[in-house]
Amino acid sequence: MGKQPIIILRDVHKHFGHVHALRGVDLDVYPGEVVVVIGPSGSGKSTMLRCINRLETIDQGYIEVDGIPLDQAKNINKVRAEIGMVFQLFNLFPHLTALENVMLAQRVVRKRSPEEAEAKARELLARVGIPEKANSYPAQLSGGQQQRVAIARALAMDPKIMLFDEPTSALDPEMIKEVLDVMLDLAREGMTMVVVSHEMGFAKAAADRIVFMDEGQIVEETTPEELFTAPKHPRTQEFLSKILH
Amino acid sequence: MTVREGTRPKSVGGALVDWLAEVPWWVVIIIVLITLFVGRILASSQERELYWKALQFVTACPQGQETCAVWDRIGVMLTLKATVVGYALALVLGLIGGLFRVSKNPVTYAISTLYVEVVRGIPLLVIIMYAGYVITPALRDATNQQVDLRGFPSAVLGLAFGYGAYLAEVFRAGIESIPKGQMEAARSLGMSYPQAMRYVILPQAIRVILPPLGNNFIAMLKDSSLISVIALPDLLQQGRLFVSRTFRAFEGYNTVALLYLLMTLILSIIVRLIERKSALPGRL
Numbered sequence: 001m002g003k004q005p006i007i008i009l010r011d012v013h014k015h016f017g018h019v020h021a022l023r024g025v026d027l028d029v030y031p032g033e034v035v036v037v038i039g040p041s042g043s044g045k046s047t048m049l050r051c052i053n054r055l056e057t058i059d060q061g062y063i064e065v066d067g068i069p070l071d072q073a074k075n076i077n078k079v080r081a082e083i084g085m086v087f088q089l090f091n092l093f094p095h096l097t098a099l100e101n102v103m104l105a106q107r108v109v110r111k112r113s114p115e116e117a118e119a120k121a122r123e124l125l126a127r128v129g130i131p132e133k134a135n136s137y138p139a140q141l142s143g144g145q146q147q148r149v150a151i152a153r154a155l156a157m158d159p160k161i162m163l164f165d166e167p168t169s170a171l172d173p174e175m176i177k178e179v180l181d182v183m184l185d186l187a188r189e190g191m192t193m194v195v196v197s198h199e200m201g202f203a204k205a206a207a208d209r210i211v212f213m214d215e216g217q218i219v220e221e222t223t224p225e226e227l228f229t230a231p232k233h234p235r236t237q238e239f240l241s242k243i244l245h
Numbered sequence: 246m247t248v249r250e251g252t253r254p255k256s257v258g259g260a261l262v263d264w265l266a267e268v269p270w271w272v273v274i275i276i277v278l279i280t281l282f283v284g285r286i287l288a289s290s291q292e293r294e295l296y297w298k299a300l301q302f303v304t305a306c307p308q309g310q311e312t313c314a315v316w317d318r319i320g321v322m323l324t325l326k327a328t329v330v331g332y333a334l335a336l337v338l339g340l341i342g343g344l345f346r347v348s349k350n351p352v353t354y355a356i357s358t359l360y361v362e363v364v365r366g367i368p369l370l371v372i373i374m375y376a377g378y379v380i381t382p383a384l385r386d387a388t389n390q391q392v393d394l395r396g397f398p399s400a401v402l403g404l405a406f407g408y409g410a411y412l413a414e415v416f417r418a419g420i421e422s423i424p425k426g427q428m429e430a431a432r433s434l435g436m437s438y439p440q441a442m443r444y445v446i447l448p449q450a451i452r453v454i455l456p457p458l459g460n461n462f463i464a465m466l467k468d469s470s471l472i473s474v475i476a477l478p479d480l481l482q483q484g485r486l487f488v489s490r491t492f493r494a495f496e497g498y499n500t501v502a503l504l505y506l507l508m509t510l511i512l513s514i515i516v517r518l519i520e521r522k523s524a525l526p527g528r529l
């Protein structure tokens with residue numbers, strides 16, 4: 001790509017007590033790239049993602065985001081504001097309406113005026129296809145609608161990077177597409193994305209690269225075409241045969 | 246409304262049965278009993294006079310004053326004032342204590358744990374005596390009579406200090422009941438820990454702990470009767486004064502008990518209304 005990576009991981013290790021969750025992870029993500037992370041349960045996908053915005057601290061190694069080494073970041077909140085994160089269980093704020101969910105961090109972190117924050121929130125809710133749900137509370141929305149609000153909430157910070165941790169795995173099948181469509185649009189607009197997901201349709205359509213993790217390590221890195229036609233690593237082959245039936 | 250409809254299956258009897266089940270019968274029974282009781286008092290002129298006198302004792306003006314503002318009256322009004330001010334202070338102490346209890350800072354955690362465990366191990370009555378007879382004189386001596394907490398301030402501080410420990414535990418439990426994902430979502434958006442607490446965690450925790458906060462308020466109204474031991478002329482103290490002047494214990498304590506009951510009843514109805522109002526839409 002010729003550019004500097006916007007995310008750099010070098011030999012990253014993470015322990016949870018006796019569990020060695022990450023065992024030397026190396027990863028470069030370039031601006032505008034869409035990287036899809038796959039791998040069996042417990043392989044460390046979520047942990048790796050959470051290390052990138054320092055929701056988890058690392059025991060060893062080096063992480064740099066947008067030119068800032070995370071361990072030296074004077075203000076981690078500033079770094080995090082540039083990294084949107086979308087969770088499996090949405091994690092919307094249940095005491096706020098959809099509109100307020102999208103406005104809150106704009107007001108508190110970005111210090112935008114109420115008018116500016118509301119205009120931006122409405123624009124984003126329209127973009128994710130639910131402008132009419134602005135005044136609904138999360139409990140009044142379907143899972144797919146909640147996840148789209150969560151994406152709008154992250155986008156409202158104008159992030160440079162978006163992290164997705166299994167954004168559709170808690171959704172009923174008929175709602176998965178509406179969320180993936182929003183993510184596809186984002187990818188086409190050139191957003192840098194790291195997506196933990198086993199939605200192979202999305203991976204084929206949007207991924208520049210697919211990363212296969214197993215037992216805390218990145219075992220294989222390939223393009224979607226290569227992965228589906230000729231996976232190199234035997235564990236990748238085994239895993240693919242399981243999820244592709 | 247939704248909460249109740251969700252928990253009780255609709256009965257076959259229809260709207261009337263549903264409506265009957267919605268009525269808080271215990272309130273009705275208490276009101277009927279009070280009405281019968283008051284009716285009996287009013288029927289006899291001697292009784293009427295006695296209870297009227299007791300009522301004057303528990304709503305009197307401070308000693309040596311013929312007239313005064315409603316706000317300055319002792320007895321019932323003093324009890325209410327001590328409860329409201331004491332509870333407000335206890336809320337502040339409880340909030341700070343609760344935040345310290347969930348903080349990762351070992352110093353603040355140790356301070357709040359010490360406070361909670363020490364205070365919970367000492368009877369409130371003893372704490373109030375400390376406030377009145379140990380802390381207040383010591384402060385007066387140490388500050389050359391500049392800081393004088395005698396009377397109402399010492400009573401309120403004793404109540405607040407004692408209740409603050411219980412409220413700290415209520416706040417801690419409320420904060421811990423909010424799923425971890427809420428804090429993570431807030432932090433991932435770039436909010437600081439205090440911002441996440443203030444805008445995301447506490448607004449949800451408050452809704453969770455509203456019932457115990459309400460119960461503690463009502464409990465404090467009753468426990469405020471303990472301040473009579475450091476000679477504050479609250480409802481109980483004025484009732485006792487009436488009894489010692491008239492030797493009419495039955496009428497005196499009837500008046501005291503009835504007034505406490507009336508106040509706690511009204512409070513618990515208010516608390517229920519607030520709970521209903523603050524429930525989040527779209528949840529069972």
Ligand SMILES: Nc1ncnc2c1ncn2[C@@H]1O[C@H](COP(=O)(O)OP(=O)(O)OP(=O)(O)O)[C@@H](O)[C@H]1O
Nearest residue numbers: 016017019021039040041042043044045046047048
């Ligand atoms: N907070 C934690 N405390 C203890 N162990 C943890 C914690 N978070 C993760 N782990 C452990 O670390 C390992 C990696 O977990 P991680 O959640 O990253 O896996 P994953 O690849 O995301 O799996 P899944 O597909 O099930 O989400 C697992 O063994 C998990 O049990």
Ligand SMILES: [Mg+2]
Nearest residue numbers: 045046047165
């Ligand atoms: Mg995971």
